[in-house]
Every structure is written in structure tokens, then in C-alpha cells.
Amino acid sequence: MAIIYQALQYLHILVGAAALVLFWVPMAATKGSSTHKRLGTLYANAMYIVSVSGVVMCIMVLLAPMTFKPQLAELSGEQLIMTIARLRVFETFLLALSLLVFVSIQHGLLVLKAKQNRELLKTPWHLVSVMSLTLSGFVVLYFGLQQSHTLYMIFGVLCSVSGVSTFHYIFKASIKEREWVIEHLSALVGSGIAVYTAFFAVGGRHLLSELLPGQWQVLPWVLPGVIGGVMISRYKKTVNKQFKVQ
Template sequence: MLQLHSFLLYTHILAGALAMVLFVIPMVARKGSLNHRKYGRFYTYTMYVLAISALVMSVMVLVAPTYFKGQLINQSTSPEDTLATVRMFWTLLLFLSLLTFTSIHHANRVLQTKGNRAPLRKWHYVAMPVLLMVVASVLFVQGVLMAQHALVSPYLHFIFAVLGIVNGYQILSYIFSKNVARNRWLIEHLSSMCGSGIAVYTAFFAFGARHALAHIGQWQLLFWVMPGVLGGVAIYFYSKKYETLNTRKGV
């Protein structure tokens, strides 16, 4: 099992590095162009590998934390607190994995189905945003516990809990709303692609680069939150741009 975990970890790191590069190309390329479509597909496949590997690793550690993180826990001066921190840390990674998978899958499916929302109303598709909201709620509860016991800073848990609930709600709203604008699927596609990019860059700063940023203390929170802020601004302007186009067309 340790070998499987190591294999998934290196696969995840490789996919993450590749995704951070590939994300930029379709975003700056002209929408609908060959480069946009080709590199968009490469990015989508890479993100699936990234998200699934992280999901499996997260579940493995959360199910058996003392097996996978036993050395860290046993060497700690307070094993119980370290165990609790490991669970909270990997719950956050589980959330980011779900956010990544849900975002990239939603972006891919709305591109395939376009204005036809019927295929999105199947239980296994609806289960993804619902599960995202459930795990986000768990994050919020963990944040409250972290604040009470002063284990580690709870701010990330609170921020991403809100992000997950809002993201899940928006997907469900698109799926089940009685009427949506004709080109709403395009806004969903672009915003979900941006959301997946937010997740991958946030995961890099929160996990991959945490040791390099450790010396700046609480300021590292800025780097963890910054992808979400910049991505949120990008999503807002993309949405406004295409909503304006819809209005001009009388949709």
C-alpha cells in the first residue's frame, strides 16, 4: 500500500506540474481555435489524472492515518494532536481533489451537452456537487474545532468551505433551474475551467510549496488565497462578458 501511495504521489506531482502549464494555453488562446480545443483536451485529461490520484491518496490516508503517517505521529510530542492535524490537513486535500474533479468534469460535460441539461440531471452527476457541499460542510466544522483547540489556523478551512458550498450550489442551480440563458453552458464551461485552475494552483501553494513558504509564517495564507481571488475575478469578468453578449442577442 505504501508503494501504491508513492506511485500516486509522483503521478500527482507530475500531472500537477503539467496542468499548471497547460492551464494557461487554452485560457489565452482564441476561444474555439485549434490550440484552444487541443490544449484544452490535454489539460482536461491531465486534470482527471491529477484529481483522481489525489482523491485516492486522500481516502487512503484518512482511512488509515496511523499506517501512512505513523512515523510523523509517533515522533510527535503530542501524537493525538498530530493525528488530528493530519486528518484536517488531508480533509482539505480531499476537498481540493473533489473541487478539481467536479469543476473539470462539469466543464467537460457542459461542453459536450451544450444547452441540453437533461443528461446532467442523472443521480451520479448530481451526486458530485452534493458531495462537494458535504465535504465543504465538514471543512467548516473542522475549522470551528481548530479555532477552539488552536491546533492550526482555521482560515483556509473556512474560506474553502464557503467556496465549496457556493460552487456546488451554482452547479445544481444550473442543472435544475427552469430557464437559463441560451449560452449559459458556455459561461458554465469557462467558469468551471477557471475553477479547476484555482484548485490546482491553490493546491500547489498550500501543499507543494508549503515548505518553501513556511519561513514567512501566516503570510503564506496570502499565496494560498491569491489563486482563488484572481480566479474569482477572472470568472466574474468572463461571466459578465458572455451575459452581455446574451443580452445584446435578446436571449
Template sequence: MTLLPDPVLSFYQLMVWLHIAVGTITLVLFWLPLRFPKGSPAHKRSGRYYANSMYFVAGSGLLLAVMVLVDPMYFKASLYRPDGNDEATTSAIRQFWSFLLFLCILILTNVSHAMAVLRVKNNIQKMRNIRYLAYPIMLFVSSAWVLYMGIKNTHMLYLAFSGIGLFSSVDTVRYCLRSAITRDDWMAAHIGNICGSGIGVYTAFFAFGGRSLFSDLGQWQLVFWIAPAIIGTFLISKTIKRYTTPSRPKTATN
């Protein structure tokens, strides 16, 4: 008798491979818009490619995380050992995949807000609805949960990124509720959030693949996980300053 493959597990594995494939492409697409002048057709087109890829990567990652969190023993059966502690294994799986779920929501919030500020620009009143506020609200809740896990388990990675998530969620809501917006405001919001999504996807790469690539380094592997956030924050600051700070007129000399 031929055993048919489990359709749910087959779908899960298909989504995993699609998530990895598109995610790998997105790591490269992140840099493509930087090759073209800001506002040019090529910049806008490559930016849409990146944003759409990010929507798929974050959306598929969110779906996979929810599936694993609902039934860890079904989707991660290989991690359970006959002589192991099933409860401890389930707890570890749920903690790690809760963090990945948080990263997906962080990325979705960043990309959504980055593209939204370009659409509405100075018409900030359009952002005062659930369409734009749903993602930061979800991000706030997931960040609070990651913060709880970080405090409970003294996990520095969770503590660091929960802070980033909480700040990002509050900052996004405050932006949506502002009474007026200038060009520098929406330009800074676009650059900051699109680069923030890049930080998220590179962090997800190291958080997922880094466990096997850098497992021999012990606690030092945390450096590779946090490095994208540190480097990315510095680059965001420099890029925002470049595009929003007006050039100073040259002083006349005698």
C-alpha cells in the same frame, strides 16, 4: 536476509510522484487553451489535454487522501515521534488531508461540470441525473465537513474554502435543475468552472508545497494559499463578461 519493499507503500509513493508530475504539467496546461481562439480545434484539443490531466490529478489526489485518512500512522509514520502525542499528530494529519480531499472533489466537480455543459449545451434535461449531480452532492458534504473543522479550530483557510465549496455545489445543482439554458448560461458555466478548477489546482500546490516553501512566514503564508482564489475570481468575472456580454452598437454621430 533481504527485506522486500512494502508493495502498498511503494504504490502510494508511485502515486505521489505521478500526482506531482502530472500536477506540475497541469499548472502549465491551464494556460494553453487561452492562446487559441475560443471554439477553434487547437482550443478544444488543448482544453481536452488540460481536462484529462486534471481528472488524473484530482482522482489520484482523492485516492491518496483516502489512503492517508484510513491509516495515518501507516502512510505518515515519519511524522510520529517517540516522545510525541500520537493522538494529536493523527488529528492534525486527518485535518490537513481532509482539506486536500475536499480540494480534489472541488476540482473534480468543476472540471466535470465545465465539460458537461459543453456536451449538453441547451439540452439541460440531460443533466438531471445522478451522473451530473453526484459530484456537487459530494462537494456539499465535504464542504460542510471543512466548515466544521474551520469553526472548531478557528482556521480561516478552511472557513474561506468551505464557503467556496458550498456555493459551488449549490450553484451546480441549481444549474442542472434549471428549466431552460441560453448560450450565455452554458458559456459562463464552462468558463467559470474550468477557471475554478485552475484555482483549485494552484491552491492545492500552495497548500501542499507552500507549507515548506513559506513556512518561515508564519500566518502570512495564508496569503499565498488564498491568493489564487482572489485573483482567479476576478479573472473569471472579467472573462465571462468578455464572452457573454454582446458588444454595443456604435452610436451614429451627426
């Protein structure tokens, strides 16, 4: 099992690094062009690999932390119990981010396929995925409030709001003509926010701890969400103008 975990970790890191770069190419390409479609599909496939491997690894650690985190064997007693508790909270946070990536990609692609026909979005698998994201967001928010942890509070809200917003789009009485274009782009940008946040929270954490003191370490974790929000706002204006969303 440890070998499987390590293989998933290598796959997650390698494909995730490629996705960090690839994210910007379809975003910069002309919407609807062959480049946008081809590289957008490549990005989506990469993000599926990143999100699914992330979900599986998080669940493995949550269920058996001693098996997949051998450094815990050096601890004992109360220190071990407290470390495992903190680890499980952090893995729950990473699980929520992985679900945010997965649901964002899945929803974005389904919206593109469904267009005005939202019945295609009401499959049991998609609805369960969105519910899982929503619930994970509430759990992370609870941990954030309990521990006064800014990062967990911010992304607990982000994940839960993203899930609720997705449900709202699926079930609201009607949508505007071509509103699906905005929903598609917003979902894909949302996946980028999650993967960049995960990178800064895990891969870049040690580097950032040396460059940014104290609470300032939260800044690069929050920046992807801020930048992503600005991008979504900008794309909404562009899409409204280009596609004449009514």
C-alpha cells in the same frame, strides 16, 4: 499499499506540475479555436488524473494514517493522537480540493456537451459527485470554525458554494441562450483555483513559511481564488460580448 501510495504521489506531482502550466494555454487561446479545444482536452485529462489520484491518496491516509505516513511511528501517546487528528483534518481539506477539481472538470465538460439540454447533467454519477463536493465543503467549514482556521473557513465556503451553485445551474427552471458557455469557462477556472491552492498549501508550503511570516502565509493560498474570481468576471463580460448571451 505503501508502494501504491508512493506511485500515486509521484504521478500526482508530475501531472499536477504540468497542469499548473497547461492551465493558462487554453485560457489564453481564442475560445472555440482548435488550439483551445485540443489543449483544453489535454488539460482536462491531466486534471482528471490529478483529482482522482488526490481523492484516492486522501482516502488512504484518512483510513490508515500510520500505514502511509511512516513518520508518525516516531510519536506516541497523546502527541500521536493529536498529530493524527490534525492530519485527518488537513487530508479532509485536500480531499475537498481534489473533489473541487474533479467536479469542476466534469461539470465543465458535461456542460459543453449538453449545451441547452441540461438533462445530460442529471446523471447519478454527476449528481453524487456534486453532492460529495458540497458535503466536503461543509465539513471543512466546520473544522475551520471549530479551530478558527482561516484557510479552512475560506475554502469550506468555496467548496460548498461551488456545489450549491452547480446544483442551481442543473435544476433551475431555465437558462439563458448560450449561458452554458459562461458555465463551462467558470467551471474550468474553478479547477485552476483548486489546483493552484493545493500547490501552495502542500508543495509550496515550506518555501512560503520562510518568505511569509505568521498569518501572511494564508495570502498565496487565497490569491488563486481572488485571481480566479477576477478571471471569471472578465470572461463573463467577454463571452457576453462574443457569444451574445441573452
